[in-house]
Amino acid sequence: MKMMSLIVPCYNEEPTVPIFFDAVEKVFANNPDTFKDVRHEYLFINDGSSDATLTEFRKLHTAHPELVHYLSFSRNFGKEAGLAAGLQHANGDYVAVMDVDLQDPPELLPQMLSLLESGNYDCVGTMREDRKSEPAIRSFLSRSFYTVINKVSKVQIIPNARDYRLMTRQMVDAILELPEYNRFSKGIFNWVGFRTTYLKFKNAPRAAGETHWSFWQLFNYSIEAIVDFSDVPLKIATFTGGLFAFLSIIGMIIVIARKLLLGNSVSGWASVVTIMLFIGGIQLFCLGIIGNYIGKIYLETKHRPQYIIQEKK
Template identity: 40%
Template sequence: MVVPCYNESLNLSSFYLNVCHQIHTIQAQINLAIQYEFIFINDGSTDNTWEILTQLNNQDNKIHCINFSRNFGKEAAILAGLKQAKGDAIVLIDADLQDPVELIFQMVKLYHTQSIDIIYAKRINRKGESAIRATFSEAFYKISQVISEVKIQSGVRDFRLMSKEVADAILELNEYHRFSKAIFEWVGFNKMCLEYEYIPREAGISGWSFYKLFKYAIEGLISFSTLPLRLTFIFGMFFSIISFVYGGWIIFDTLLFGNSVKGYPSLMCVIIFLGGIQLIALGIIGEYIARIYEQVKNRPHFITRRENDPKK
């Protein structure tokens, strides 16, 4: 069980008990002796998440904890957990209890009976989200479907079971800017979807602000598509052709009919418009260059503190 945590002190104990209950249910109902471990990743929480993880760690020797030196983000936490995991199958799930832990039973059963490499969870609607957030989320997935070769379904969560083979394939992708939703699709393997209804948080607030989600969306659009770069070239060619044709018409109109060049306000509008297009193009190119710059520096994805896993 790989569990990224950020300010989840109010949910951790309940989450741990619920998941343990599911594991015992699996062992009882399908008569399968499961050896399991929890890997909790404290992603620079500002509450007492680490203290609670330490307490759980002292109570259960199947719990291992990773403590980041600061908040590196969920992508880094997922990466750290997958690197630490040693099981034949890995369940990735958040600790906020918005993912139904009851699906773990179905995931494990399907994995053992049908040998499916990835079983993932998908919300069937956006009930419980604000209208603005739901609208922008759906817009992101529609844009992603158009510009990216990796197709991501709306509502698909990070909550999933994957085989160790899948996890090893994911770990081979050592890119600095990671977008796991697309990575899970890009690696391939046979998949199955389990759908569920929205579940509200039991306690606490989400760490995903609108700004963080917007940054994450930009990450997703750029990480798995070069179409924005091609579009800047196409727009440049289009406006160059338009300006060339229009310039030829002005010369023709002046020489043949003697019409003076008019329209300074409209000219300013055109200049400002094209200047905006150029700045947008430069911004898109800059996003790709920035990722090259950060990748070649070869910085670690995360840094852990020395009190990592109190039992060690």
């Protein structure tokens, strides 16, 4: 009998854990024919929660020791670390990645499994049909992010795609061969290739609690994704620096020619200072881009672990 591992990263999700568990168990109970040859297990990841999320994991493990397993980090390492830990410790022939807030509908699992078992696909991902429940500014920025990253990166990211997906063991093993410290899972899932199809679903509110992603965190996550999967920002910095170096040479020639031909000093100090400040800003902008890449190289060369496990069941 094959095994399906459900990876569920959690951060301060105390109220949602039991709701999620009951909802997913109901799906398995209601589809006995689909899952007759597949048993399942849960692998919850406690990403340094400050509430009683870990307590909920312990309760579930005590009640279902063969069904529920968990990893608890020593501190908050971020969702990407949680996903990496889950993939590294999952033993299933099929591996699913899910959010605990039930915005990833577990009702899709039977259809996802059927598609994988057909042999036509190695991965079944999911994507939202719309973003109606989100603030307009957040939806606009999300669309802008996908537009930008798909223009500057060779790896195409599906707009509105979720991390929620079911993968074969072969695809998971391929993902595990990527050892980088800086990770953007949506890009990694696409970078490794394999035959992938997507199921659409309507956006749903959280089952309980509140989102822990602030606007600033999402913005930083977007920047990380672009830097991780494209060197175009470096090319932009190089082009911008070269352009302004060329313009400065033209400007020098004009100033010298004016002095030699007209014999008067150059007027307009305000405009000169403005131009200098503008060019200085461009230089700092380019240095910031380069610094971001250097910072990532620095983190990679340290070879620090992506996470530290404090408790494991």
